[in-house]
Amino acid sequence: MKKLLITLSIALCFNALQAQTTIVDAGIVINMPDVNNEEHQKLLQQRAKECVKQMNDYISSMTATQKNGHPTVNDRYKFRKAAIALFLNEGDSITLENGTKGAPVMMETTSKNSKGRTIKTTRPVKEYFDRLIKMIVEKRTYTDVTITSTDIEAMDVTNIKKVGDRYQCVVSYSQDFIGRRGELTAYADRTKKTITVWFVAEKTIWGDDLIPKLGDIAAGETTRL
Amino acid sequence: MNKVLILITVFISFNINVYAQVIIGSGDSLFQSRIKLVESFMNRFNNRENLIGLFDSEMLGSEKDSVYKAAQQFAKDATKSGAKLNFADTSWFAIATCAGKYKGKSVDFILILNVETYGKDLYKWVVAKAQGDFFSLTPPKNDNTLITPLAHETNFMELSRIKAESILSVSQKRYELDQTAVFYTMINSGLLNIEYVSELQFMFLQLPGWIFTIKEFERQTYNAGWLITSIERINDKDKRLILNNLYYEK
Numbered sequence: 001m002k003k004l005l006i007t008l009s010i011a012l013c014f015n016a017l018q019a020q021t022t023i024v025d026a027g028i029v030i031n032m033p034d035v036n037n038e039e040h041q042k043l044l045q046q047r048a049k050e051c052v053k054q055m056n057d058y059i060s061s062m063t064a065t066q067k068n069g070h071p072t073v074n075d076r077y078k079f080r081k082a083a084i085a086l087f088l089n090e091g092d093s094i095t096l097e098n099g100t101k102g103a104p105v106m107m108e109t110t111s112k113n114s115k116g117r118t119i120k121t122t123r124p125v126k127e128y129f130d131r132l133i134k135m136i137v138e139k140r141t142y143t144d145v146t147i148t149s150t151d152i153e154a155m156d157v158t159n160i161k162k163v164g165d166r167y168q169c170v171v172s173y174s175q176d177f178i179g180r181r182g183e184l185t186a187y188a189d190r191t192k193k194t195i196t197v198w199f200v201a202e203k204t205i206w207g208d209d210l211i212p213k214l215g216d217i218a219a220g221e222t223t224r225l
Numbered sequence: 226m227n228k229v230l231i232l233i234t235v236f237i238s239f240n241i242n243v244y245a246q247v248i249i250g251s252g253d254s255l256f257q258s259r260i261k262l263v264e265s266f267m268n269r270f271n272n273r274e275n276l277i278g279l280f281d282s283e284m285l286g287s288e289k290d291s292v293y294k295a296a297q298q299f300a301k302d303a304t305k306s307g308a309k310l311n312f313a314d315t316s317w318f319a320i321a322t323c324a325g326k327y328k329g330k331s332v333d334f335i336l337i338l339n340v341e342t343y344g345k346d347l348y349k350w351v352v353a354k355a356q357g358d359f360f361s362l363t364p365p366k367n368d369n370t371l372i373t374p375l376a377h378e379t380n381f382m383e384l385s386r387i388k389a390e391s392i393l394s395v396s397q398k399r400y401e402l403d404q405t406a407v408f409y410t411m412i413n414s415g416l417l418n419i420e421y422v423s424e425l426q427f428m429f430l431q432l433p434g435w436i437f438t439i440k441e442f443e444r445q446t447y448n449a450g451w452l453i454t455s456i457e458r459i460n461d462k463d464k465r466l467i468l469n470n471l472y473y474e475k
Contacts, residue, residue, distance in 0.1 A: 035346050108421065120324070120421035154254075156261040159312075162346045172261040192261065192443060223444040 040187050042061040042195075044210065045157040045169060048197035051212040052171045057065055058083035062129065063136050073137055081130045090215040091125045102131050105134075108219040112189065118221050125217070139170070141187060142179035152176045159192035167199040167210065176225070192220035260450035263427060266439055267310040276300035282448040284455075299435055299456050308432045311341060311447045313348060316431050316464075318471060320438075322424035330420060332359055334408070353409030353471050362393050362402060370394040426454070430464050 034040050064071055071079070084090050093101045107128040113119050123131075136145055148171045156171045165173060172194045179187040192222040196215035236246040260266050260279070269279060277285070277300055285293045311315065325332050334357025339352045370391040376383045387395055393402070393446070411417035426440045437456040442449050 118423065122421060122425065154257040156265055158262055158264045161348065163300050163349075165349070170262065174256040190445070192256075192441075194262070220441060223443055223445055225445075 020033070032085050035162050036156070041160050044160050044167070044212075046198060047199075047210075047212045048157055048169050049152045049155045051214060052155065052173060052195055053149075053152050053199060055083050055086050055214060056173065059129075059132070059149070060085075063132055063145050065136060065146075073133075074165050076133045080133060083129060084126060087125060088200070088215050089221050095197050105215055107217045110219045110222045111224075120219065143180060144180040146176075146178045148176045168215070169197050171197055172193050178225075188225040190225055191220045191222045193212075194218045194220075232405070240411045255445055255447065255449070258447050258449075263439070263451055270303070273304055278448075279453050281442060281452040281454050284453075292330060295456060296314070296453075299432075299437070306433050309433055310429060313342065314431055315339065315472070316441040317427060317429045318353065318430060318466060319350070320426045321422045323419050324418055324421055324423045325419045327359055327411065332357065332417075333358065333423070335472065336408075352405070354407070355405045357404065357408070360402075360404035360407040360411075362390075362407060364394045365393050365465065368394050381450075430459075430467065431455055431462055434458055434460075435466070 006065065058079045061074050062083065087105050088094070089105070091105045092106045102150045104124040104126070106122045107121050107125045108120050109128070110118055110120050132147075135141060154174070160167050160169045172192065173194050174190055176190050177188065178185055195217045198213045198215050199210040200213045202211045203209075204211070260269065266279065270276070277296055280296050283419050284353060285296055299442050307392075316344070318337055321336045322340060323333065323334055323336055334355060337354040338350045338354050339353045342348050368388060368391050371397055372381065372383050393400075396402075408417070424440070426438050428436065428438050435456060436459045438454050439449050439451050440454045
């Protein structure tokens, strides 16, 4: 109920903040935010952070083990599906105007090679989630894993930038990974991540609205804990 | 072009390795205090919010240190000048060290990127310069490739014998290769793939009399995130030289 009231108040607040500019995209008349308007900025920034938080919660649930919930494999894939739904085009490639296929939404991860040099690997976000679940289910490396991320209050977000007819911002957060073997912590690290959040026009029960959709996720250097 | 890249490279090389004291266990508060985004750095600089705190503390040393004194002067000048850092400015740029694959072999190279406007409230990053040893197309040692003096009598048939790695052996003495054009060609022809950015720095020229660089420090201390890693006094003439070369102005 509380969540519904918050959503309602945000929607009403957004309608009250409508700027004059409108465009037509896929048959939907979108009320465009004014990127120079501080209230518009704050509203969209808050939506972006909430969306990122939601994704992080799904990742925690997707990878939860006996110590923190022990979901079934089916449950894990339900959380994966819910997380994927938060991404632009559900993480898949987008067909560009010229008919060519663009890249899917990508997740960057970091590791160190034998020389101590940081190596970055980029893979589609869907594949990243599959690998996470596989790691948990197979228990080859760790018997128990905990993945936690920063709360909304600790996230930072850039101003909203216009890109063609769309809008984007970037949210930064930190992710802690703890892998255990039995009772012992075998590995723990902290990685700073930055994620692009796009705003996509969608029809909602409140009317036409800009909905945050997640894009590429970049990883900073990993710090061992 | 080369002069500018040398200047930038020398400037970057002033970076100091940091061995930070690690604090574990207060993840959220540490993360909250760090300068997580470049935009946050710019906001803090513009608000003149503890300018000395925007420096990599390991670089500063003690208050008696010359670097610390220079930083104090930098902060004083910044406050006095009122200079602001804005995303849309043409006087800042990114220096991205990239890891890529050239014909399947791992290579490192540098791309310099700047912000360009393409309409009202519309901006994008563009590649201004590329720098990498393999962009210079240096011919192999003892390469004797040349187009012989009478080649004109045989329809310059020898041109078909020029090997890829020897292409500069047949160029004019005064020919100056544009590494950025080579970069574009390699990407366009599928010879080079960019895999990821392994190191990222930003150079700012907005503050009169100074040039400074920031980079991100990943460490579990309160002095972390995007921090000033080098400062240097610079005159207007050298600033103009850098910017003119960046924007191909004659």
